[in-house]
Amino acid sequence: MIRDSLQPAPAPAEQPLAPPDTQHRGIVARLPRTIRPYALLARFDRPIGWWLLFWPCAWGVLLAGGGDRWGLIALLLAGSIAMRGAGCVYNDIVDADLDARVARTALRPVASGQVSKRAAWVWLVALCLVGLGVLLSLRWEAQVVALASLALVAAYPFMKRITGFPQAWLGLVFTWGAPTGWVAVRGFDGGAPLAALYAGSILWCIGYDTIYALQDREDDAMIGIGSSALTLGRHVRAGVALFYGGAVLLWAAALWLVRADGLALLALLPMAVHLEWQVATLDSDDGGSALARFRSNRLAGLLLAAACYVVGNAGVG
Template identity: 40%
Template sequence: MAFYRLSRTARSLCHRHSSLSAVHIYFHSPLPFTHSSRHSRHLFQVSGNFHSDNQFYNGSNSFSSIGAYHCLLQYSSFSAVPSDEKREKSKKYKSNECDRSWIDVYLPEKARPYARLARLDKPIGTWLLAWPCMWSITMAAAPGSLPDIKMMMLFGTGALLLRGAGCTINDLLDRDIDTKVARTRSRPIASGVLSPFQGLCFLGFQLLLGLEILMQLNNFSRVLGASSLLLVFSYPLMKRLTYWPQAYLGLTFNWGALLGWAAVKGSLDLAVVIPLYASGVFWTLVYDTIYAHQDKEDDMIVGVKSTALRFADSTKEWISGFGAACIGSLALSGYNAHLELTYYVFLAAGSTQLAWQILTVDLSSRADCNRKFVSNKWFGAIICSGILFGRLLS
């Protein structure tokens, strides 16, 4: 239809100006462009506006036939293969659009590198750190009672700050490694947007805010919480020393399973919190091994270690075992905490979500590994809901 409209337009002009005969001849010759729907729609728009555009038609003056038609082709942009420059601009535009987040929209320009350093645009890490805290606080509630909402808000804020501090420490220690890995070379310190000194100052600010939260807990919790900093500061070094940095991350990320109970009770019931803590460690071994498969090629080049490299083709067998141990530990913790049967219904749902991750993940696909990794926020939510109902009904 679009070509028909343009043909009629050209013939109409040809009757008024004899010089357009060349355009008519040129038009009916084979054209070097494809008949895609996008190009046809664009051509339809151009032909519809042809008479009103002085660039191509002027009632009082004739124009060069061949030159005008070439100008029309250039104007409508329906050549067979776009130029390299156009392709490059299109790729860059799409890449920039994908990389944009709420940080770019709402934060001042000077604050954006610090927000990225704390990974505020990637909240999954905060969720994974917060869920064991929420499990523990909810499990420590009195039978038939809701958990302490104020305590959950404190721990949620603390998870955000501690996760950000951990990322800052990691980027400071790994800045030389990050420049060699495609996924991490754009991080603020590795890319040079922030200096190491600025990173250290920001770390001090985050720890100061975290200390303010810790001081609102009881004395036992303060000591227990402060002791976790040893794990936080040493974790980034583990990938240089052992193939099991994911296990060390599990010890670090799930400290809240101990701290949440202590903040509510002022002491630890080891029969409840040790299995709960262990379940979090096994859970971390599942999700962070999946996550590590995104970087396994780069890790081999750089020379750092991970369970993804340690397990290799046996990864699914290993993480299946860790998943089973996670569910078993959660069941034992719930039993010792005297949670009602409802808890085990949710636990079954959580085990289904975990099994789905393990069975369906494509370990050769970075995108799929990331999708399965991010889905763990739902596993944490399912378990927390089970503990809540199991406690309310007990």
């Protein structure tokens, strides 16, 4: 029965199997056509999403002094890949009607009928079981923190229907790995640097997802859903600069609380320069420019991870 439910509905001959913004190459492109829609549904063709979910996990571990906890970091990476995939499947089930009306998302597997909603739910459960395996490998305090995010995750797909700033809710959800990673190393000890790290991560997420939302402004306005790119209007660049600037200040505070010397601020400088480059070179009227700057946050995450490693490895104060 499960095998039957996982058979995607046949796509029309003239319809491509992948949406137009996919990075449809590599392993995903080599998968059999019967399996490929499920990889696309979980966004395995777009690794930027799980990198953005993973980096806050790594920051929490590294800033907490877990620079030698490579096994834990690998587990959190696996969990990020699985749970980002599960989140995308859930989002597409909820948003199938909206996705079908937006050019960039109309060919997503559920919206286009390549995968039935029933099959999508089965795939969602399978991905969640992988995440559960990772969860059970963590210390109990980290399990509690991770589970506390479930209500936020479940509510996120509906935020764009009721608020003009769904990116703020996404920030709460997509950076929850920061407290999870910290608590996995230190338990509930040392809340001040963690609070600053998490708050800065939320602002970072709002900033980069505002950049991403620039691609959909016309479609979002037409179908009546909210986004920060629409809310900010012609002030998008200034808004992103404000979010990124606030993120850098909060991260500086987090690093300083761990090691109160010039090394903390020096370690953060590459990340600050990179975010400034994103803002300075962003063309808000060019979807390609927005997508490139959005994807560059994979490098931004690595830069902050390096800063957290340097400061956290020197000892948590």
